[in-house]
Amino acid sequence: MTQYFELACPSRPENVGLCRVTVATFAANLGFTLPEIEEIKVAVSEAVSNVVVHAYPGAEGLIGLRCEESADGLVISVHDKGVGIEDVAKARQASFSTDPERMGLGFVFMESFSDEFRVESQPGKGTRIEMRKRREAPAEGA
Numbered sequence: 001m002t003q004y005f006e007l008a009c010p011s012r013p014e015n016v017g018l019c020r021v022t023v024a025t026f027a028a029n030l031g032f033t034l035p036e037i038e039e040i041k042v043a044v045s046e047a048v049s050n051v052v053v054h055a056y057p058g059a060e061g062l063i064g065l066r067c068e069e070s071a072d073g074l075v076i077s078v079h080d081k082g083v084g085i086e087d088v089a090k091a092r093q094a095s096f097s098t099d100p101e102r103m104g105l106g107f108v109f110m111e112s113f114s115d116e117f118r119v120e121s122q123p124g125k126g127t128r129i130e131m132r133k134r135r136e137a138p139a140e141g142a
Helices: 014-029 034-055 106-112
Strands: 004-010 062-070 073-079 116-122 126-134
Touching (some): 014 034, 014 073, 034 062, 034 073
Antiparallel strands (some): 004 062
16 A cells, blocks of 8 residues: 545645645655755645635635655645636746736746646636656665
8 A cells, every 4th residue: 555645624824834844744754855845845835825825715615635655756636625717727827816916826836846737627616736746766665
């Protein structure tokens, strides 16, 4: 059985750090290097922050987080059941944001710090982000 964990928490700003640290600890246990872990932390922070800021306007919902060991690294999934994204291609463009207070670089950071990146969203049903990160060095004992 592969190593994995699942976490659900309210879409509150203070839970961004909780999710980031939990994934970082999991990645460290899988043999990721410190630079790789820093990249993972940024990507997770951006994904979870998007749920907090955009998924449930004026309300609170759930952040879903799942991390799973893969043969060569880690698969991270962040999902919500919020408002969804009308136009995923447009939302992935640098500097695009529905919130004028935001820089619109969340997807750019997630994609640049992942080896594979996927966004699935349906308006009114939510969004799922999947990021895959490969270890640069083999895990201990491999």
